[in-house]
Amino acid sequence: MTVLERFAQGDIRALSKIISHVENQRDGYRQLLSRMYRKGSRTLRIGITGPPGAGKSTLVNRLVHEHADRGRTVGIIAVDPTSPFTGGALLGDRVRMNELSSQGGVYFRSMATRGATGGLASATDNVAVVMEAFGFDVVIIETVGVGQVELDIVDACDVVVVVVVPESGDGVQTLKAGLMEIANIMVVNKADRPGAEKIISELKSTMQMRRKSEDRWEVPVIATEAVNNKNIDYLFGKLAEYVEFTTKTGDFERRRRARIKKKILSIVKNRFQNEFIDNLTGKVDFNRIVDDIYEGKTGPYDIGDELYQKFRRQ
Numbered sequence: 001m002t003v004l005e006r007f008a009q010g011d012i013r014a015l016s017k018i019i020s021h022v023e024n025q026r027d028g029y030r031q032l033l034s035r036m037y038r039k040g041s042r043t044l045r046i047g048i049t050g051p052p053g054a055g056k057s058t059l060v061n062r063l064v065h066e067h068a069d070r071g072r073t074v075g076i077i078a079v080d081p082t083s084p085f086t087g088g089a090l091l092g093d094r095v096r097m098n099e100l101s102s103q104g105g106v107y108f109r110s111m112a113t114r115g116a117t118g119g120l121a122s123a124t125d126n127v128a129v130v131m132e133a134f135g136f137d138v139v140i141i142e143t144v145g146v147g148q149v150e151l152d153i154v155d156a157c158d159v160v161v162v163v164v165v166p167e168s169g170d171g172v173q174t175l176k177a178g179l180m181e182i183a184n185i186m187v188v189n190k191a192d193r194p195g196a197e198k199i200i201s202e203l204k205s206t207m208q209m210r211r212k213s214e215d216r217w218e219v220p221v222i223a224t225e226a227v228n229n230k231n232i233d234y235l236f237g238k239l240a241e242y243v244e245f246t247t248k249t250g251d252f253e254r255r256r257r258a259r260i261k262k263k264i265l266s267i268v269k270n271r272f273q274n275e276f277i278d279n280l281t282g283k284v285d286f287n288r289i290v291d292d293i294y295e296g297k298t299g300p301y302d303i304g305d306e307l308y309q310k311f312r313r314q
Contacts, residue, residue, distance in 0.1 A: 047157030073105035
């Protein structure tokens with residue numbers, strides 16, 4: 001049987017091979033992804049993000065068990081930082097997730113950032129598409145931190161859980177602009193530590209101010225102790241509530257449609273960008289251009305317009 005045939009029959013090794021093929025953008029990966037999209041998807045995508053050290057991996061571990069105990073199959077994508085010294089992924093406490101391999105219907109995939117930026121979000125989304133086509137009921141995407149790449153990744157999810165710890169209290173104001181804007185559920189993990197009540201109170205106040213109308217989802221702030229399995233069942237229930245609420249209001253479908261539109265625009269943008277860069281290769285003396293800008297003879301925007309017009313003419 002071919003790899004695709006084994007994939008269609010639920011072969012995990014075939015799944016791993018296809019994910020590697022797509023992740024590394026080998027020949028024919030676009031056509032392969034097109035076949036995956038045509039299968040459709042009823043998979044729920046859950047994004048888990050937050051500062052390093054917030055206990056996200058342990059929280060994911062607990063949530064996976066909640067799903068598995070109810071007979072649901074789960075695919076996990078963990079985006080790991082890459083060591084600046086060795087180039088290898090810093091797996092850290094992801095090792096604890098090895099126990100999940102004994103859980104039937106649970107598949108774990110770790111992706112190293114490899115120093116990538118925008119392309120990482122696209123690669124992660126593509127891997128999620130493969131997992132959906134494989135038939136997982138739930139795909140959980142755990143990101144490495146709270147930067148722009150992470151925001152792009154969780155933007156590709158149906159529901160986003162932002163995890164912080166009591167020590168994040170002094171940084172709540174900083175979090176407001178970006179991270180808290182994408183949160184559908186806020187979690188204060190390691191809530192047995194000092195300062196937990198203070199940050200929970202601050203977050204609740206912030207979320208109430210953010211809520212624009214009564215018919216909008218009120219972002220809950222949940223205190224958990226993932227390592228002790230405390231309040232994980234409550235978090236699990238809130239995830240289900242969010243899906244039910246947004247399905248009734250139509251926001252769930254609108255979010256998915258917006259995700260497809262964003263994917264199309266991203267593909268087109270990347271193709272034009274790559275074509276533009278390829279066209280410049282070997283035809284532009286960048287050293288001379290940099291000298292001119294450095295010496296004040298012109299500016300980068302003037303050069304940018306000039307190169308764009310030249311590209312259009314060709």
